[in-house]
Amino acid sequence: MTTDKLFGTNGIRFIPGQEYGLDFIVNMGLSIGTFFKGNNIIVGFDGRHSSPSISRAISAGLMESGKNVISANMVPTPSLQLITKTSYDGGVMITASHNPSEYNGIKVISSNGIEVSRSDEKIIEDVYSQKNFTKKTWENVGSINSNSTVITDYINSVIHNVDSLSIKKRKLKIVIDSGNGTQALSAPFIAESLGCEVITLNNHIDGNFSGRGGEPTPKTLSFLSQSVIENEADIGVGYDGDGDRSIFCDETGTVFWGDKSGTLVAEHLIQKGIKSPIVTTIATSQIIEKIALKYDVKVYRTKVGSVDVSHKMMELDSTFGFEENGGCLYSPHVAVRDGAMGTALMLELLASSEESLSTRLSSLPKFYQSKTKFVCPVDSRQSIISKIASSLTETIDQTDGLKILWSENSWSLIRPSGTEPIIRLFSESDNQNHLDQITETCSKLVNDLINDL
Ligand code: MG
Numbered sequence: 116m117t118t119d120k121l122f123g124t125n126g127i128r129f130i131p132g133q134e135y136g137l138d139f140i141v142n143m144g145l146s147i148g149t150f151f152k153g154n155n156i157i158v159g160f161d162g163r164h165s166s167p168s169i170s171r172a173i174s175a176g177l178m179e180s181g182k183n184v185i186s187a188n189m190v191p192t193p194s195l196q197l198i199t200k201t202s203y204d205g206g207v208m209i210t211a212s213h214n215p216s217e218y219n220g221i222k223v224i225s226s227n228g229i230e231v232s233r234s235d236e237k238i239i240e241d242v243y244s245q246k247n248f249t250k251k252t253w254e255n256v257g258s259i260n261s262n263s264t265v266i267t268d269y270i271n272s273v274i275h276n277v278d279s280l281s282i283k284k285r286k287l288k289i290v291i292d293s294g295n296g297t298q299a300l301s302a303p304f305i306a307e308s309l310g311c312e313v314i315t316l317n318n319h320i321d322g323n324f325s326g327r328g329g330e331p332t333p334k335t336l337s338f339l340s341q342s343v344i345e346n347e348a349d350i351g352v353g354y355d356g357d358g359d360r361s362i363f364c365d366e367t368g369t370v371f372w373g374d375k376s377g378t379l380v381a382e383h384l385i386q387k388g389i390k391s392p393i394v395t396t397i398a399t400s401q402i403i404e405k406i407a408l409k410y411d412v413k414v415y416r417t418k419v420g421s422v423d424v425s426h427k428m429m430e431l432d433s434t435f436g437f438e439e440n441g442g443c444l445y446s447p448h449v450a451v452r453d454g455a456m457g458t459a460l461m462l463e464l465l466a467s468s469e470e471s472l473s474t475r476l477s478s479l480p481k482f483y484q485s486k487t488k489f490v491c492p493v494d495s496r497q498s499i500i501s502k503i504a505s506s507l508t509e510t511i512d513q514t515d516g517l518k519i520l521w522s523e524n525s526w527s528l529i530r531p532s533g534t535e536p537i538i539r540l541f542s543e544s545d546n547q548n549h550l551d552q553i554t555e556t557c558s559k560l561v562n563d564l565i566n567d568l
Pocket residue numbers: 211212213355356357358359360
């Protein structure tokens with residue numbers, strides 16, 4: 116019997132009431148409860164309109180399977196992952212991260228704080244599809260209690276994991292754009308505790324993400340950029356809807372992708388003496404290899420998705436990992452992506468010298484990048500990518516989607532999104548003209564095949 120795949124790149128994503136109703140959620144709670152061995156499961160949720168109802172339905176399923184539920188209420192995703200690691204047998208986070216407001220999702224978290232592995236996702240899918248639930252009788256159903264210290268424990272852990280004294284001495288000014296997401300509950304307090312002057316934008320929780328949407332990108336963060344310039348701040352940061360991704364802006368107002376901030380933090384940690392391997396995905400810039408090579412530190416690449424990065428970090432006993440979309444993973448805290456931990460590490464990096472962030476960025480090798488996306492039906496994406504792969508004579512890497520290695524310093528990656536009906540195209544080159552050329556070539560290949568559907 117084949118089981119329908121429910122988990123995407125980061126958990127299960129869906130539009131509540133359209134794709135799945137509450138019966139699905141309760142049965143998923145039963146499936147997750149059946150899967151977990153331990154008894155105490157913490158449940159948290161993001162600021163979406165549908166999150167409180169979904170978290171209660173998941174909790175009902177978990178209790179029906181005999182688990183005791185601890186309710187964390189509304190929290191940033193990384194804070195739930197941290198508390199799961201320190202105190203519980205498992206966790207469930209209700210969030211659709213940066214997706215539009217109508218979406219929601221379910222993330223299942225192991226006792227080490229990391230999302231369950233791909234093979235464990237398959238076990239949960241099998242329990243669900245075969246309705247092979249553990250169901251307890253009325254006297255054996257689980258209890259429900261709450262934990263109100265999740266966010267303070269998280270704030271304390273982030274502060275404890277950086278050199279707070281040296282950050283305080285530097286008296287940095289930061290603009291924080293929480294994007295109406297849950298990092299509003301923690302990041303400004305962390306920055307204040309680290310002695311920063313803090314200016315906030317979109318810092319009220321709003322399930323419509325009415326400020327600038329839930330996804331931080333150079334395009335959506337133009338107001339952040341403007342605010343950094345006007346306030347003469349040292350740094351700006353924008354978070355996604357559930358607070359696990361951070362995109363930064365330097366003091367000149369330039370917003371840059373996570374592979375640059377990730378590489379800067381990686382170099383800073385190496386200079387502090389951390390020489391463990393660095394883990395990133397096949398979609399990030401090659402600048403990390405150029406930097407790591409200088410210090411004889413190894414770089415490992417995984418499929419796209421922070422779950423793969425987290426698991427590889429555990430396997431390699433790695434301290435640091437990152438993603439181009441602003442994921443920053445620091446294992447002494449918890450080996451999952453964390454917007455506030457990434458911010459604290461960037462503040463520590465700035466405090467380690469008198470140099471500005473733009474000066475630090477200009478020290479990185481120069482590469483040009485382009486990112487675009489194409490709307491495409493979910494079922495047609497793989498065949499389009501396979502057709503492109505078979506039509507090429509260049510060297511290709513099919514770890515995840517299709518990576519085309521055009522030359523030593525130029526590549527393109529065409530891959531289906533794990534969460535949306537789109538195909539993404541990333542390209543990188545050390546030469547702007549060559550970048551334009553390979554981006555145009557790939558766009559034409561994808562567009563022609565979509566038009567033929
Ligand atoms: Mg997120």
